[in-house]
Amino acid sequence: MEGDRSGVRRVAYPLWSDGSDAVFSSTMWADEQGRYTSSACTVRDVSIRAADETNSRRAKRRRIDTLEGRVNRGARAVMVRLMLMVCAGACMGVIAQVRSQRSAAGAVVGVRALHRGAVQKPRHGPFALVLVIDAARFDEVDLKKMPNLARLVAGGTTYTRAWVGQLPSITETSHATIGTGVLPFRHLILGDKWRIPGTDQMSPDLLDAQLTRTGYIGKFIHQKGVPDIATFVHRKFPGSLVATLSGHKVYAADALGAGSADFVAFGMKDARGHYIPGAIPGHEPGEAILKSKQLDLPAYPRNGTEDEWTTTLAEKFLFKYHPRLMMVNFPEVDNYGHIAGTSASVMGPLMVNIDHQIGRLVAAYGRAGILPQTDFVITSDHAMVPALHTIDQGVVQRIIHQAGGQALYIGHGDYCPIWIKDLAAVPRVAVALANANMPNVQAVYVKDVSGEYRLVSSAARLADPAVNSTYLDLLSTFASGESPDIVLLYGEDTMTMTPGFAKIGRKGDHGGATWGAQHIPLILAGPGVKQDFVSDFPARLVDLAPTVETLLGAQPQNQDGIPLADALIHPSGPLIVRQQRVEPRMLRDVQALEQSAGLQTRR
Incomplete structure (x- = not known):
């Protein structure tokens, strides 16, 4: 919002790109009545409008990134003093020397313990991890072959009728909904592209990597003034961090962050053809992650290795920053679903690999000392239908x-x-x-x-x-x-x-209202969630943000979704009533889709 346009909402619609991040045509202005006019705008202009937030995030990350360096310098200073003490003790005789050495040894152990604690010190909870298995179908989750997920199911709540619950059922839109808790008519990420109101022009294509790597989606959502889960976390826990990650799907990670996440990172090819970490400007992690040799692959990762790479990226964020909330998109089930449809010979191994990545992350949270304080959400952004x-x-x-x-x-x-x-x-x-x-x-x-x-x-x-x-x-x-x-x-x-x-x-696609595209897995597990509980409530993607906010102790406000009270160990009365109020209509909708799909199958 600029000073000379009080009461007017600014919505950036770049219409072209020259390959740089300098200029993208025009901006549409919308007032509260929805009237649009245009004015000149650049990506740099949009970035300047968020400068205060960006500088604040960078300052916060600099404080964190320098903590380990300070501890190292302090440890070295103590070691120098200890060595001088040992030398002085040697001049005082054998007994004094032994005593000094014992004292020095104990002090060194204490310094090393302090150093380790500064890097991986267990923090006070709660924490949350949201994992989105892109395009996973409900019927592709085979717990007999997914033991890590099975353990979370046994210790948590499973929704058998979870669904996307909106249109379109595609990656950009669904991740924007997960990150905000509002429906598409409010965040207005309506697919790969949409009409610019009042014109005969379409918005830019969100699959354009040059555009989306500028942070276009996050800025677009942020300019709508809708709530987002990252902001709720920052208000509840000042100084806490939020990270949103993916493999190559920058448009998924950026939509999850909704312009407010501290870190938005993804995978990309560099000039050498290597696959390396990238980040949205103003939302970058430190060089230790961006220049990590472990994350520098000589070729584009395929056949499950991109999801493995994404897990490694998440582990590095976990141990370096201990984010209060981390949301991760696993892209490969979607990649191969478009190529192979729903072939079990292709999807089965990919889902087993996903289970391995879930196991790695659970173990990592255990090593970080925060597993007992972490709630997990595992879901999909949409399913995949075969092109029969x-x-x-x-x-x-x-x-x-x-x-x-x-x-x-x-x-x-x-x-x-x-x-x-x-x-x-x-x-x-x-x-x-x-x-x-x-x-x-x-x-x-x-x-x-x-x-x-x-x-x-x-x-x-x-x-x-x-x-x-x-x-x-x-x-x-x-x-x-x-x-x-x-x-x-x-x-x-x-x-x-x-x-x-x-x-x-x-051979496969999604986006529509069929039960095949709408029906998705949803598992919640953690200290705030009922154990070994199965719900047939038709939970939607829009319900995830309010639910995670509630698990983190925040108060959801002005969102279209509801906290999933039946999954909570100690839901309040108003939350229970709110879920009961919407349940009849949700059940009617899902039952109609199930019935329609069944009738079509029998024809």
């Missing part, structure tokens, strides 16, 4: 053109979001798509002038008519000026096939 059926993107394009419309952007996934350049053409294009009766397209929804979605295709096309209410609930989670004009919702195991996907043989 496909919708040709070219066919969708032709129908739009024949109806007199021009596509601004046609999205992909196990649904199809569509933006039309001329908004006046939207109603007739929607009707044309509905009348096309494309196989495996269950429903066509259009956004009306009020900003709400309505069904324009026949309800008879739905596998279960009751699922229409669920679809409308899901569509409402991202309904906004930025959201798609038209949405095609598919049946199970169906994805949009683009020319590029056809060329590489893409």
Whole structure:
């Protein structure tokens, strides 16, 4: 917020990049009524607006990074004094010499113990670790082959009907929701790209690494003024640190941090072709991590080694900084899911490897002396559906053109979001798509002038008519000026096939409202969580931030999610009532998706 624009919210929409981090076109201004105007803006301008926060974070990290150096210098000074004492004692005779040596030996042991304590001293809890297994399906969690996760399940709470609970079900959006506890219509990370309101232009592509490594996503969320879990932690525990990490998915780590995490780190290729740690400017760790030889790989890690690398990165953050909260994205299940679909021969070994990484992190927290004070959350950002059926993107394009419309952007996934350049053409294009009766397209929804979605295709096309209410609930989670004009919702195991996907043989996707993409694993474990408890409450991603905040002793405020009271050992009465209040609608939605998926399977 700048002084000359009181009451106006600034939203950066860079439209192009010259390959540097210096300039990205224009900025959109939005007032409280949602009116947008534009003005010149640079990435550097955006960075300057957060300068005070960045300087504060850097100062805090410098104090931590120099602690070990101070202890080392102090230890060396003590050692020098002890050596002089020993030499003096030698001149005083054999007895005095022996006594001095014994005294010196004891003092040296004490100094070394002090030094170790400064590096790995157990801190006062509570702590939390959130692990996101990108694209893991609920039915891919086989506890017989995942003993480390099985131990957490036995010591915690499992949600059998956990779901994404929003649209779109994709990485950037889901991680933004996890990091904030608000739905997409508030944080406005609506996929890879979305319409800039009041224009016929789309936002920049969030899969553009040059853009996202500038911290674009975190800044974008931060400018929305929505709450975020990192800020709650900082307010509850002044001086505590929050780290958000991934392998190559900077867009996942940055979304989790929501612009407020102290550290946002990820993996990237350098000029040599090596895979090394990178970080968002202003959220970097010390050189000990960025220049770690253990994290410098000679080639891009594959076949589980990227998830292993990510665990090593997390271990280094744990032992150097003892973050109050660490959130980690494991990317490889998603990587291979797009290539192999849900093939058990591919996904099985990857999930077993994930279990190994979970075991490493649990052991690391034990070595750090804070395991008994740490709550764990293990989940996924979305699931993956196999491409047993496909919708040709070219066919969708032709129908739009024949109806007199021009596509601004046609999205992909196990649904199809569509933006039309001329908004006046939207109603007739929607009707044309509905009348096309494309196989495996269950429903066509259009956004009306009020900003709400309505069904324009026949309800008879739905596998279960009751699922229409669920679809409308899901569509409402991202309904906004930025959201798609038209949405095609598919049946199970169906994805949009683009020319590029056809060329590489893409076999899996996500993003939509199918139960296959929505159903995810969710396990909570730790000192604040019920043991060996199974819940059928339809927990959503938006509920994770309030739940973690509650476990950490913070008070959630102004969030769309709820603390999962049934998992807590000592939930308050109001939390129990709040969960009971939303449960009927959540159960209705999930049961409709389950029923619809079951009917489609039996056909």
